[in-house]
Amino acid sequence: MEDRRKGRRPVTVPTAPARPRPPGPGRPKGATAPSSPAALAAAHGLIVSGARPSLTRYIAALWGRRHFVTAYATARMHATYSTARLGQLWHLATPLLNAAVYYFIFGVVMNASHNVPDYVPFLLTGIFVWDFIGSSVNAGTRAIHGNLGLVRALHFPRASLPLSTVIQLFQQLLVTMGTLVVLLLALGQTPGPSWLLAFPTLLLTAVFCAGCALVMARIGSKSPDVSQLMPFVLRTWMYSSGVMWSIDKVLKRDDLPHWVALALKANPAAVYIDLMRFSLIDSFTARSLPHHVWPLAIGWALLAGVGGFLYFWKAEEEYGRG
Amino acid sequence: MADPTVIADDVHVVYKVHAGGRKGGATAALGRLLSRRPGPGVREVHAVRGVSFTAYRGEAIGLIGTNGSGKSTLLKAIAGLQPVTRGRVYSQGRPSLLGVNAALMNDLSGERNVILGGLAMGMSRGQIRERYQGIVDFSGINEKGDFVSLPMRTYSSGMGARLRFSIAAAKDHDVLMIDEALATGDAAFQRRSQERVEELRERAGTVFLVSHGIATVRATCDRAIWLESGVLRMDGPAAEVCDAYEAFTRRA
Ligand SMILES: Nc1ncnc2c1ncn2[C@@H]1O[C@H](COP(=O)(O)OP(=O)(O)O)[C@@H](O)[C@H]1O
Ligand SMILES: [Mg+2]
Numbered sequence: 214m215e216d217r218r219k220g221r222r223p224v225t226v227p228t229a230p231a232r233p234r235p236p237g238p239g240r241p242k243g244a245t246a247p248s249s250p251a252a253l254a255a256a257h258g259l260i261v262s263g264a265r266p267s268l269t270r271y272i273a274a275l276w277g278r279r280h281f282v283t284a285y286a287t288a289r290m291h292a293t294y295s296t297a298r299l300g301q302l303w304h305l306a307t308p309l310l311n312a313a314v315y316y317f318i319f320g321v322v323m324n325a326s327h328n329v330p331d332y333v334p335f336l337l338t339g340i341f342v343w344d345f346i347g348s349s350v351n352a353g354t355r356a357i358h359g360n361l362g363l364v365r366a367l368h369f370p371r372a373s374l375p376l377s378t379v380i381q382l383f384q385q386l387l388v389t390m391g392t393l394v395v396l397l398l399a400l401g402q403t404p405g406p407s408w409l410l411a412f413p414t415l416l417l418t419a420v421f422c423a424g425c426a427l428v429m430a431r432i433g434s435k436s437p438d439v440s441q442l443m444p445f446v447l448r449t450w451m452y453s454s455g456v457m458w459s460i461d462k463v464l465k466r467d468d469l470p471h472w473v474a475l476a477l478k479a480n481p482a483a484v485y486i487d488l489m490r491f492s493l494i495d496s497f498t499a500r501s502l503p504h505h506v507w508p509l510a511i512g513w514a515l516l517a518g519v520g521g522f523l524y525f526w527k528a529e530e531e532y533g534r535g
Numbered sequence: 536m537a538d539p540t541v542i543a544d545d546v547h548v549v550y551k552v553h554a555g556g557r558k559g560g561a562t563a564a565l566g567r568l569l570s571r572r573p574g575p576g577v578r579e580v581h582a583v584r585g586v587s588f589t590a591y592r593g594e595a596i597g598l599i600g601t602n603g604s605g606k607s608t609l610l611k612a613i614a615g616l617q618p619v620t621r622g623r624v625y626s627q628g629r630p631s632l633l634g635v636n637a638a639l640m641n642d643l644s645g646e647r648n649v650i651l652g653g654l655a656m657g658m659s660r661g662q663i664r665e666r667y668q669g670i671v672d673f674s675g676i677n678e679k680g681d682f683v684s685l686p687m688r689t690y691s692s693g694m695g696a697r698l699r700f701s702i703a704a705a706k707d708h709d710v711l712m713i714d715e716a717l718a719t720g721d722a723a724f725q726r727r728s729q730e731r732v733e734e735l736r737e738r739a740g741t742v743f744l745v746s747h748g749i750a751t752v753r754a755t756c757d758r759a760i761w762l763e764s765g766v767l768r769m770d771g772p773a774a775e776v777c778d779a780y781e782a783f784t785r786r787a
Contacts, residue, residue: 250544253589254625257539262624263615281654288651292642292686363639365616366699368629369655533616 265530268523275370282373286381308389312340319457329459330496334400337393338493339456342486345386346422347447352378353426354433354440357532364533371532372525375430379423386415393493402495410492417514418485424517427525434532454482461501478503481513540710540741541590541613541630545622548583548608548765582608584765585622590710592627595732595742597752597773599780600762601787606745609762610712613743627741628709631656633700645676645683645690645698652702666705673731674701675724697724704731711735712743729755749777 254260266274275282294303316336319325326332356375357364364371390411398404433439455461460477463469469477477483483503488510490497503509583605590596598606611617613624614632639648649670653663674697676682676690687695703711713732732742732755746752752759752773759776761769763783769776 250542250587250589250623250625253539254542257627259539259542259625259627262541262613262626262630263618277657278655280660281651284654285651288640288643288647292640292647360640362641363655366631366633366639366703367652367655368631369657373655530615531618534618 263530268526271370271526271529275372278369278373281369282377283380285373285377286384289381290384304385304388305392308341308344312337315340315457325458328462331494334393334397334494335490335497336457337396338490339486341386341389341393342418342489343451343454343456343482345382345418346482346485347451348382349379349422349426350429351443351447352382353429354443356426356430357434358437361533371529372427372522375426375525376423379419379426383419397493407492411489414485414488414492417510420514420518421481421485424521427521431525431528450482453477454480454486456486479509484509484513537591537593539589540592540627542625543586543588543613546583546586546609546612546619546624547581547621548612548617549620550580550582552578552580582765583612586762586767588760588767588770590741592741593736594758595736595744595756597756597759598743598745598762599749599752599759599777601784604762605765606762607714610714610743610745614712626710630710630712631703631708632712633703633714639687639699641688642686644686648687648698649702653705656706658706670701670705673727674698700728704735707735707738708740710741714745715747725751749781753777
């Protein structure tokens with residue numbers, strides 16, 4: 214090696230913009246010394262820089278970084294309110310303050326609570342689950358674009374970033390749902406077997422959110438302008454998901470076109486919110502749920518989860534460029 | 536024959552620059568999204584023009600050239616972070632690129648960044664615990680008080696760059712590329728970094744180094760590549776290429 218380095222003469226190349234390629238056929242093609250760069254690369258196991266790994270290798274690499282994914286989620290959770298005096302208490306205070314505002318505007322002023330029994334738990338469940346879905350979409354949009362420093366500095370499967378964002382939000386959801394359960398007990402609801410349905414509901418919601426975050430992460434990395442539009446999209450989505458009003462009651466009263474009713478009831482956010490209400494609130498019965506609610510919930514989760522993962526992976530080699 | 540770690544085969548990189556304004560509200564954003572055509576102000580910058588070379592295991596290669604000659608662009612192309620317009624780059628493993636500009640995660644403390652950076656590079660928690668003190672000591676950010684527990688946004692750009700270098704250098708890379716990171720530290724940090732580059736190279740990796748300081752290249756590298764206006768002017772032993780480059784800059 215030393216000989217090679219010392220013995221090499223400096224090569225001075227003329228400054229012409231397009232340097233002529235070395236003639237291929239004129240060079241000796243020995244079996245031991247590969248002649249073209251491609252052959253030399255193949256002989257030593259070099260791969261094209263920045264090529265996308267296969268799906269199975271990608272999943273394996275992601276699994277290998279699972280500690281990074283969870284550590285990043287926890288770190289972000291701690292960093293969120295690190296500048297606030299009350300610190301981690303805001304993870305609880307923020308959603309509760311939100312709920313108080315919505316209760317005042319929708320429950321008291323606009324009287325959406327009319328005909329909705331147990332309006333407070335109804336509203337809280339809606340807000341907490343929606344917060345998770347909406348924040349996942351919103352944070353997913355910035356998961357890659359907001360972390361370009363990290364993406365450009367180190368190599369790791371990029372899906373780690375949106376996924377750990379969703380895990381962080383999921384941890385937050387667990388905190389707020391825990392509070393909700395305490396509140397429900399204080400309000401006199403009796404825990405029944407239906408409360409166990411909260412677990413599969415949480416799981417399906419999380420898979421759905423992870424898929425959405427992956428899709429939005431890719432879109433947001435290509436067109437950062439999208440994050441300017443997200444507040445409008447999310448507000449529209451929230452108001453049509455029955456977070457603070459009952460879709461069921463509105464559909465009974467009004468003569469809405471059939472497709473609108475169908476769209477309102479099949480909306481994944483509404484499906485997950487209503488399933489959570491069904492499992493926790495006694496007065497929210499199966500009659501208020503859309504037909505085929507479990508197939509719908511599973512279908513949305515699989516569509517978003519699998520589709521979102523594939524969609525994100527397809528552009529793996531492009532994140533951080535440009 | 537030694538193992539090649541990076542093969543650049545006639546690499547061209549062309550930037551497409553959108554010269555139009557990119558500010559505006561939601562409606563302007565919507566307009567841009569809907570009309571997906573590139574505006575009238577798209578210009579092309581041919582930053583790297585047909586560069587070919589082969590880097591071998593155990594080499595420390597300095598990239599030199601005047602400002603805007605395409606050094607950073609070439610490193611990004613080798614790292615796979617910038618698509619090549621023509622040609623190919625082959626590499627061993629995943630080349631890691633260290634730049635001075637971006638910090639890792641600004642809102643998190645230096646301590647968390649060390650742990651997260653290590654985990655992101657695929658180190659285990661045990662390995663990180665083992666090397667944690669070494670990384671912090673090496674970066675020297677704790678020399679003037681307990682800075683490692685403060686968020687990285689409170690660091691000076693030199694401190695951020697030093698911590699990033701220390702984190703990335705804690706792992707053995709097949710190919711490590713350093714873009715002017717060494718120039719930011721003080722003299723003591725520069726000396727430590729040179730020793731670390733030497734170590735990395737001895738552990739059978741390849742190190743690329745972009746530096747404004749020709750002295751750094753002379754001291755750290757055994758081979759140098761000189762780029763001028765995106766064209767490879769000269770490739771050879773560091774001393775000879777640096778001499779030629781210095782003669783060139785004196786004339787200009
Ligand atoms: N992101 C970019 N978009 C458009 N042009 C760029 C971009 N980055 C660099 N360039 C142009 O490419 C050329 C090479 O830049 P660079 O690789 O940064 O040079 P160096 O690192 O040698 O100073 C310059 O003309 C620069 O203006
Ligand atoms: Mg540069």
